[in-house]
Amino acid sequence: MSLHSTPDSASHSSSNLLESVPLEVDSLVKRFGPVTAVDDVSLQLRGGECLGLLGPNGAGKSTLIRGIVGRVIPDAGRVAVFGSPAGSLEARAALGWVPQELALYPRLTCRENLAAFGRYHGLSGGKLKESVAWCLDWAALADRAGDTAKNLSGGMKRRLNMAAGIIHRPRVVLMDEPTVGVDPQSRNRIFEMIEALRAEGAALIYTTHYMEEAERLCDRVAIIDHGRIIAQGAHEELVRGAFASRSQVLARLAGPPAELDAWVERHAGRLVDGAAEFTIERSTLIAGLLDDAARSGLELVDVTIRRPNLESVFLHLTGRELRD
Amino acid sequence: MIISVIRTALIGLRRDRAALALSFILPISFFTIFAVIFGGQKNSTPKVSVILVDEDRSPASADLVRGLEREDSLVIQTRPSSKGKTAAQVPEYTATTAEAAVKAGDAPVALIIPKGFGANPISFGENSSAPAIQLLNDSSDQIAPQMVAGLLQKVGMTALGPAMAEEGMKYTQKYLGQFTPEQRQRVESSLDWLRKHEKESVDSGGFSGSGGPIAVQSRAVVGQDKRSPMISFYAAAVGVMFLLFTASASAGALLDEAESGTLDRVLSSRVTMTTLLAGKLAYNTLLAFVQLTVMFLWGWAVFHLDLFTHIPGFVVMGLCTAFAVAAFGMFLASICRTRAQLGALSTLLILTMSAIGGSMFPRFLMPEAMQKAGLFTINAWAIDGFTKVFWRDLPVKDLWPQVGVLLAIGIVLFVVARRIARRWEFA
Numbered sequence: 001m002s003l004h005s006t007p008d009s010a011s012h013s014s015s016n017l018l019e020s021v022p023l024e025v026d027s028l029v030k031r032f033g034p035v036t037a038v039d040d041v042s043l044q045l046r047g048g049e050c051l052g053l054l055g056p057n058g059a060g061k062s063t064l065i066r067g068i069v070g071r072v073i074p075d076a077g078r079v080a081v082f083g084s085p086a087g088s089l090e091a092r093a094a095l096g097w098v099p100q101e102l103a104l105y106p107r108l109t110c111r112e113n114l115a116a117f118g119r120y121h122g123l124s125g126g127k128l129k130e131s132v133a134w135c136l137d138w139a140a141l142a143d144r145a146g147d148t149a150k151n152l153s154g155g156m157k158r159r160l161n162m163a164a165g166i167i168h169r170p171r172v173v174l175m176d177e178p179t180v181g182v183d184p185q186s187r188n189r190i191f192e193m194i195e196a197l198r199a200e201g202a203a204l205i206y207t208t209h210y211m212e213e214a215e216r217l218c219d220r221v222a223i224i225d226h227g228r229i230i231a232q233g234a235h236e237e238l239v240r241g242a243f244a245s246r247s248q249v250l251a252r253l254a255g256p257p258a259e260l261d262a263w264v265e266r267h268a269g270r271l272v273d274g275a276a277e278f279t280i281e282r283s284t285l286i287a288g289l290l291d292d293a294a295r296s297g298l299e300l301v302d303v304t305i306r307r308p309n310l311e312s313v314f315l316h317l318t319g320r321e322l323r324d
Numbered sequence: 325m326i327i328s329v330i331r332t333a334l335i336g337l338r339r340d341r342a343a344l345a346l347s348f349i350l351p352i353s354f355f356t357i358f359a360v361i362f363g364g365q366k367n368s369t370p371k372v373s374v375i376l377v378d379e380d381r382s383p384a385s386a387d388l389v390r391g392l393e394r395e396d397s398l399v400i401q402t403r404p405s406s407k408g409k410t411a412a413q414v415p416e417y418t419a420t421t422a423e424a425a426v427k428a429g430d431a432p433v434a435l436i437i438p439k440g441f442g443a444n445p446i447s448f449g450e451n452s453s454a455p456a457i458q459l460l461n462d463s464s465d466q467i468a469p470q471m472v473a474g475l476l477q478k479v480g481m482t483a484l485g486p487a488m489a490e491e492g493m494k495y496t497q498k499y500l501g502q503f504t505p506e507q508r509q510r511v512e513s514s515l516d517w518l519r520k521h522e523k524e525s526v527d528s529g530g531f532s533g534s535g536g537p538i539a540v541q542s543r544a545v546v547g548q549d550k551r552s553p554m555i556s557f558y559a560a561a562v563g564v565m566f567l568l569f570t571a572s573a574s575a576g577a578l579l580d581e582a583e584s585g586t587l588d589r590v591l592s593s594r595v596t597m598t599t600l601l602a603g604k605l606a607y608n609t610l611l612a613f614v615q616l617t618v619m620f621l622w623g624w625a626v627f628h629l630d631l632f633t634h635i636p637g638f639v640v641m642g643l644c645t646a647f648a649v650a651a652f653g654m655f656l657a658s659i660c661r662t663r664a665q666l667g668a669l670s671t672l673l674i675l676t677m678s679a680i681g682g683s684m685f686p687r688f689l690m691p692e693a694m695q696k697a698g699l700f701t702i703n704a705w706a707i708d709g710f711t712k713v714f715w716r717d718l719p720v721k722d723l724w725p726q727v728g729v730l731l732a733i734g735i736v737l738f739v740v741a742r743r744i745a746r747r748w749e750f751a
Contacts, residue, residue, distance in 0.1 A: 032751075069592045072751040089594065097592050101585030120593035164589070 021082070022047055022094075022172045022203040023068065028077035030063055030227075037063040038074070039227035045172065045203050050194075052218030053207040054310060056320070060227035061207040062100060065176045068205070069097045081172060093121070096170030096202075098162045100177045106150035110141050110160050113149055114167050121168035135163040138193060155186025162193060166202075173197060175206045179213065191217060211310040223314055230317050235310065242316045243308045249278045249286055250306065255298035263296050279308070342668035350672055357679045360694060371692060372468045373399045375422045375434035382442020388538075389437070391479035398475060401431060419458070426460050426545050429708075429716055432468035432688065434460040435476070445538065446480070456539035463544040464557065464715055465688055473540055480538040546716055555627040556714030557686070557707065563619045564645060564706045565674065565683040567612045571653030572670035574608050578657045579666060582748055597749050601654060601742055608650035609643070616642045629714070636720050637713030644730040645706040651734040651741070652702060658741040677701040705729045 023045035030038040037060045045051050053061045066072045068079050070087025084090035104113050114132045123131055136142040139159040144152065149160060162178055175194070179187045194217055198204065208214055214221050215235055222232040231238055252275050253260060264271055267289055269278035280286060283305055290300060308316075337343055376392065378385050393400045403416045404425070417425065422434040436458035444455075457476065461469035581587040590600060620638060623629035631638065656673070660666040678684055680694055681703025687695050698704040709726030712718040 066588075066751070071588055071592060092592060092594060095592070097589065099585050099589060103585035103589040105586065106584075117589070117593065120590055120595045122594050168593075 020047075021045075021080070022049075023082075023205070024080045025064075025068065026078050026080075028064065028067055028079065029075045030067055030072055031075050036227050038067060040077070041224075041227070041229050042077075043222055043229065043232065045205060047203055048198070048201055049220065050198055050204040050206055050218045052214035052221040053205060053224055054209065054211065054214045054221050054314070055207075055224035056209050059209075059224045061224055062176055063227075064224070065097070065174050065205070065207060068174060069095060093168065094171050096166040096168065096173040098165035098173070098175045098178050100180060102149075102157050102161050104149045104157065104161060104164060107148055109146050109148050110136065110152070110163075111145040113160060113164055117164045118167040123168060131167055131169060134169075135167055138166075138196060139163040140189060140193075153186075155182045155189065158182050158186065158190065159193065162190070166197065171202060173202050173204045175204060177207055177209070179208070179210070211314075214310055221310060223310070223317065225314075225318050225320075231313065238310065238313050239308050242313045243279065246279050246281055246308070247283055248306050248308050248312060249276075249280055249289065249303065251276045251278075251290070251293070251303040252301040253293055253298040254301055255296070259296045259298055263293055263298060266292065279312075340664065342662075342664035345668045346671060350675070353672060353676055354679070357676065360691065371397055371399050372433065372471055373401060373431040374472055375417050375425055375431045376400050376402050377417045377419055377422050377434065377436045378402075379419065379439050380437050380441040384442035384445045385437045388445070388476075388479060391482060392435075392475070395475050395479065398472070404430070423460050423545050426462055427716055428718065428722075429462065429546075429712065432462045432465040433472045434458075435472065436460070456541035459540050459542040460545045461542065462546040464546065464554065464711070465686070468688070469542060473542065476538055476540060555623050555629045557711060559620055559623045559629060560707045560710035560714075561683040561703070563616050564649065564681075564703045565678040567615055567646065567649045568652060568674040568677070568702065569670065570615060571608050571612055571649045572656045572666060572674065573653075574611060575604065575650075575653035575657035576660075576663055576666045578604065578654075578745075579660060579663050583662075587748055591749065597745055598742060601738070601745060605647075605650050605654055605738055608653055609646045612646035612649050613642050616646060634713050634717075637718075637723065638710075640720050640723055640727060641706065641709040641713055644709070644727050644734075645702070648702045648706070648730040648734040648737075651737040654741040655737040655744075658744040677703055680704075682707045702730065702733060705733075 021044060023043075025041055025043045028038050028041045029036065039060070041060075041064055043051065053064065055061050063072060067074050068081075068086060070079075070091065079086035079091075081088075081091035081094050084094070105116060108116060111132055114135050115128060118128045118131055133142075136145050139162060141152075141156060141159060141163065144156060149157060152160060158178060158181075162175070165175075166173055178194075179190055182190065191213075194204065194206070206213070206217055218235075220232065220234050221238060222229045223238070224230070231241065233241065250272075253263075260276070261271075264276045264278075267278050269276050271277075278289060280289070286303070286305065290303065293300060314320075337347070374392070376389060378389055389400070389402075392398060401417070403414045404421075405414075417434070419436045422436060425431060426434045438455040438458065440455045441457065459469060459473060459476075578587070581590070587600075591597060620629060620631050620642075624631040653670075656670050657666060660669060678701075680690070680698045681687070681701030682698055683703045687698050687704060687707075690698070705726045709723050709730070712723055712726070
């Protein structure tokens with residue numbers, strides 16, 4: 001099933017073309033018993049691009065990433081990294097993987113961890129030293145290079161985990177929820193690292209269930225649910241595809257709960273954290289909405305009009321929230 | 325409240341299968357092993373192998389040989405094991421080959437019935453013209469020679485009836501009647517000789533067998549010049565047991581790495597599972613060898629273990645033992661899912677192996693079946709090898725059975741571990 005498995009003359013030119021594509025996933029399927037974790041997924045990552053994989057926990061993001069790395073054997077489909085099949089030596093050299101887990105040696109220092117993973121990727125001598133120094137700078141850990149991994153803060157461990165994944169300076173980087181469990185300050189630091197990596201020319205796949213991260217970092221987003229990619233495209237394209245020119249209204253009102261529920265239902269809205277949310281075709285329709293609230297004895301506290309976001313797209317497509 | 329605490333603890337215990345196994349299976353296993361070894365089960369009494377050389381070939385010596393062969397607790401060998409040849413094709417032991425066999429550890433005791441024994445088999449006192457039976461022993465086994473010497477006297481009393489009567493007449497003629505000054509002097513002289521002989525035997529590392537009707541001259545042919553006779557045995561026995569524990573704990577790092585995701589990350593690099601396991605095997609082998617070296621150096625510094633005159637043998641046995649032990653650790657780690665499982669299984673297996681393999685008490689004390697079972701353990705082969713080196717002073721070439729078995733164990737366990745480790749390679 002590998003892209004190199006049929007090197008006949010007819011496919012030669014297309015093969016050359018595929019070799020220039022950093023990553024291509026074609027109809028990938030992975031089942032664990034009765035559960036289909038990845039269901040006929042196809043995607044392509046272009047040079048220098050950051051593709052976001054957005055989906056709730058258990059959607060199949062990590063399994064898809066592990067399939068790309070070659071750590072799970074697919075039941076069907078193929079993965080090619082610059083034309084080489086997943087798991088091949090060429091693919092391993094071109095791929096950098098930052099797993100969701102803190103896959104580090106806790107008793108080794110930051111420098112020793114990076115050197116160990118560098119050696120596993122075949123680096124040695126001056127090249128290894130140079131790469132370790134670059135990664136320590138990139139992860140802002142140069143001043144903690146001699147500290148053991150287990151003594152670092154959560155955010156620092158995350159950054160070291162990322163650095164260990166790119167120690168061999170891969171051209172394609174797979175980041176599996178790298179901001180899980182970190183505070184906002186460390187998260188910003190991680191965003192800066194990713195932006196620096198992109199500036200170096202790396203192509204990225206970034207999995208997350210945080211819509212804000214996907215919007216900030218990714219050129220394109222693939223929304224994944226129950227193992228299937230249900231929508232794929234640039235942020236604006238996805239929103240336009242799902243909502244056209246419609247807007248969303250968020251209103252907070254005080255009044256009898258029964259009246260509030262009835263009002264929300266009349267206008268096909270929903271209650272999210274105590275606020276009423278509606279999708280309207282035109283912003284001028286908001287006046288009628290609020291008039292009806294006043295007539296129902298509800299008092300307006302505040303109101304916001306906004307363009308739908310990726311979370312709205314996900315809700316629109318699946319009927320569920322991203323963080324369900 | 326107390327009941328709530330008990331209930332919570334019980335639920336925890338029930339869910340922790342490893343702890344459950346340790347709580348119940350381990351004590352039962354050990355009780356069974358010790359009961360089999362020391363519980364005096366029928367038909368499992370430990371037997372002592374004795375090499376017997378009859379140089380006399382007289383009716384009296386033949387009676388003695390038959391009497392010894394009838395003893396249930398002795399296994400009499402008059403010729404080396406035939407190994408495929410018929411018994412007639414294998415020459416009988418001589419005094420020289422019997423001594424070499426005791427030195428090589430084939431048997432803990434050899435009895436040499438000298439020429440002329442039949443002419444005067446019963447002996448009292450220094451004036452006896454009876455040549456003494458030679459009892460050659462390996463002083464690492466303190467029990468077997470005492471047992472054989474005692475049985476020899478018993479057989480002398482029961483199997484040599486005619487000889488006893490004849491000899492009795494001689495002694496009656498010699499000693500009955502009024503004690504003349506000359507008779508009294510002879511008795512005193514005999515007693516002096518007995519006392520002197522007793523002391524000489526003890527000083528020479530043997531023991532006196534002349535207290536009975538059969539004169540026995542005992543001589544330790546192995547270990548007579550050792551300053552600390554059992555130190556090398558305990559260094560090897562205890563060393564191997566703890567090496568097994570360290571190796572399994574160290575191999576458990578594989579489980580930690582699998583759990584933390586580090587293993588996945590390593591396997592996504594250029595490192596393959598075979599390379600990774602081989603690297604870990606090499607590391608664990610070196611670690612075990614260094615541990616053994618430190619232990620033997622301690623034995624040398626504190627207990628005068630003669631390490632530096634046995635360096636080649638120590639290195640060969642140390643590396644082979646370390647290799648087998650490291651592979652055992654890798655095998656255990658590969659079949660376990662969690663650290664807790666590994667802890668429980670390794671404790672159970674290592675203590676059992678150590679008990680039947682001779683790390684807790686010498687195997688020659690065990691019933692024959694248990695001694696044979698011990699051959700399935702790393703402990704037994706390692707201890708035998710180190711005993712050959714430090715106790716019997718045998719050259720490296722004589723270690724081939726132990727080296728062969730330990731290397732084979734190591735290779736087989738590593739290959740099995742590699743196959744089982746496929747579960748970590750891909751999902």
